[in-house]
Amino acid sequence: MAVSVKVKVTITGASDLGAAVKTNLEAFVEKVNAAVETTLNMIRGMIDEQAKAMIAGSGKFGGRWIDGLHVTLDNMLISMSHDIPYADIFVTGGTISGHPLLWLPIGDGPATGEQLFSAAHSKKPLMLSINDKIPRLFGTSSVTIPAKWDLNGVVQNAMQNFADSFAAAMQG
Numbered sequence: 001m002a003v004s005v006k007v008k009v010t011i012t013g014a015s016d017l018g019a020a021v022k023t024n025l026e027a028f029v030e031k032v033n034a035a036v037e038t039t040l041n042m043i044r045g046m047i048d049e050q051a052k053a054m055i056a057g058s059g060k061f062g063g064r065w066i067d068g069l070h071v072t073l074d075n076m077l078i079s080m081s082h083d084i085p086y087a088d089i090f091v092t093g094g095t096i097s098g099h100p101l102l103w104l105p106i107g108d109g110p111a112t113g114e115q116l117f118s119a120a121h122s123k124k125p126l127m128l129s130i131n132d133k134i135p136r137l138f139g140t141s142s143v144t145i146p147a148k149w150d151l152n153g154v155v156q157n158a159m160q161n162f163a164d165s166f167a168a169a170m171q172g
Contacts, residue, residue: 035169036076042165044073046158051080051151058090058148080151093147101125101139110136 048071055061055069068083082088089096096102110116110129116136119126125139 031170035166035172038169038172039162039166040073040076040078043158043162044071044078046161047071047078047080047155050154050158051149054149054151054154078155089145090148091151093145095142095144097142098140101141102143103127103137103139104143106135106138 048069051069051071052066055066065084065087068087070081070083072079072081086096110127114136115130116127117130119128119135126135127137127139128134129136
């Protein structure tokens with residue numbers, strides 16, 4: 001990542017003074033650029049760590065939910081994305097509707113590749129395991145999911161450290 005600041009100073013008069021000021025300003029600009037980059041990388045790391053901890057602590061969200069979150073820094077912009085396209089529902093909350101049914105897991109749900117069949121004479125729509133006849137999924141017309149992850153709060157919390165982190169990077 002390259003962060004750059006351009007400063008133009010014109011000094012008239014003694015050339016020795018102009019050269020010294022230019023050298024000092026260039027050194028200062030380099031120091032500011034390095035401090036900004038260091039601080040943004042530290043903030044990005046804090047956001048990544050805190051957001052993943054929030055996901056891990058919010059219920060049955062395993063490895064693919066935690067590892068699927070990506071916090072990146074590009075051209076002074078910190079952004080978050082997730083490999084799972086519907087992960088944002090746990091940030092915003094909302095209702096998901098089935099077409100006609102939404103199939104939700106019972107317990108841990110079916111194992112990968114497990115074959116299921118419909119419980120034809122059940123009062124509720126269920127999908128059972130072919131192997132042990134235990135219900136693995138149930139059907140519903142919709143489900144309302146509350147917001148579980150306050151990722152905006154994580155960002156705000158991390159950004160509260162920006163000024164102190166930048167000052168420390170400038171002194172270092």
